Amino acid sequence: MSSAVVPELPWLLPGALTRATPVARRTTRDWLVDGLAFLLALGWVLLAFGDSVGPAPEFALNAGPSWLNEVDLVVGLLTTAALWLRRRWPVALAVASLPLAVFSVTAAVALLIILFTVAVHRPFPVAAALVGAHLLVTPVYNQVRPDPALPFWAAMIWTASFLGGVLAWGMFVRARRQLVTSLRERAHRAEAEQQLRVAQARQLERTRIAREMHDVLAHRISLLSLHAGALEFRPDAPPEEVARAAGVIRASAHAALQDLREVIGVLRAEVGGAEVETPERPQPTLADVPALIGECRAAGVRVSTEDLVVEPATVPAAVGRSAYRIVQEGLTNARKHAPGAVVRVRLAGRPGDGLTVEIRNPWPVGEPPEPAIPGAGTGLVGIAERVTLAGGRLAYGRDLAGDFRLAAWLPWPA
The missing domain is CATH 3.30.565.10 (Histidine kinase-like ATPase, C-terminal domain)
Known part of the structure; x- marks a missing residue:
């Protein structure tokens, strides 16, 4: 069954007259379940009506006035047809069908299916209130349509058992669906958290590599500054010393560019607001x-x-x-x-x-012999x-x- 929640009284919502209420489409499984429920309720309608007008009415499921049987047939067919709307308005159907529970035999199965739908798709207080309301009209039903095979209190207990079983079954299905949904959400959340941990691990590794390159770059640039300063303060140095210092500057600049290229490859994202940290110890080799x-x-x-x-x-x-x-x-x-x-x-x-x-x-x-x-x-x-x-x-x-x-x-x- 679909778990989409749709308001039962859309005309009471603000702006409902100007926009349509979205309704989830039935899946193939929903069509099969709805069709089975419709056939089950229709079969009970035909069985109950045929029993009430049979050649031995004294053995009918429920006694009552003869004209009530024809009315009951129409009511049972309409209630069975209304089962196709139970996914959209389960509470409204349960409330509207409450007067039918006073006299209808043919609508009994359809009413149970409607109450089951309410128990599955609505909170427990709503489902319990509707089941209780249907239980309250049971004494009136037993007076209007007394069962010739069962005494009054036995019929009451039988009806209460059916209603209680439907409520319990519906709440069980609801709890199971909520559990499956919760487990699915937890699985998605765990997968997202694992991806986040992997991304954080990659970012931390990039940051760690960048910190390792800090000492190397500082050494290269300080060496460049030292030799460039020597050339600036001694422009009259011998050509051999100038050539040697220029060679050191060229080699150091080349190495610094190589190291800087590695750092730029690591730091793909711009990092702002970095705090001054204590220099780390020399990295291992x-x-x-x-x-x-x-x-x-x-x-x-x-x-x-x-x-x-x-x-x-x-x-x-x-x-x-x-x-x-x-x-x-x-x-x-x-x-x-x-x-x-x-x-x-x-x-x-x-x-x-x-x-x-x-x-x-x-x-x-x-398994390892000690805790992992x-x-x-x-x-x-x-x-x-x-x-x-x-x-x-x-x-x-x-x-x-x-x-x-x-x-x-x-x-x-x-």
Whole structure:
């Protein structure tokens, strides 16, 4: 059934005479449910009327004046036809059909369907009030159309059981739909929050890289200022010193432009209102990877290393920092998800071929023996952003050998 809520009395709303009330279109499922409800109510109309005019009326479902049977047939057919409007005006139909509950037998099923619709689509106080109103007219109905097979109080209990069952069933369906809607909204919200966390992780990684480049740029520019000042205050310096200072200025300017180009690539958005912060300690490089592995070994992690880097002293500082962060993230993930496993770290590369960093550990079997280390799940996102900004490639996941593999290639110019 459609869950759209539409006012039952649109003519009472301001401006309703000048604009139409939007109504949700029925889905295929709605048409099937409405058709089944219509056929069920129509079948009861025909059954009840045929029983009341049969050859043995003393065995009729309900007794009463003979002329009332023809009126009841018309009322039952009209109420059954009104079921097609129950989605739009369930409360209005329940109120309008209340007088029919005084005498109509043929409209009984249609009335129950209308009350069920009210219980599904309207709050509990509204549904309970309408069910209570229909229950209050039950004594009058039993006086007008007494049941020859049941005494008065038995008929009252029977009718109250039907009305209570319809109300309970409708409230159950309503609660279940609200639960499904709530779970769907929570899933959408969790997905949106995860995307936001990923975006924040990327932005934080860009900011972190920009801070790392601060010291390098400051060093280049201060070197430029120093040599330019020397040329300004000593214009009569020997040509050899002028040429040497000019060469240093040219090399420093070229390196500063390269670093500045990396910073501009990181800072894609304009940042305003930045506060002065305490300078961070010097950032790690490739030469600090052995110390990092030593710290992990001291903490109990079994790490095997394979260093095949040719001329490691010539690795650019930015590439070395990225390699350090990749090894750090790989060892952290191994401690979190595969405690006790042997972690293999492999470094290889040469100028012109690039630097390859690979961390591999066996895939964990079963649950970890101790509580898992909590994490936000954005570490690999930040590493991927760092490698992409450096112009490299990153791959991670389970390989054909069944191990978890984190591998990155970083450009290393000749």
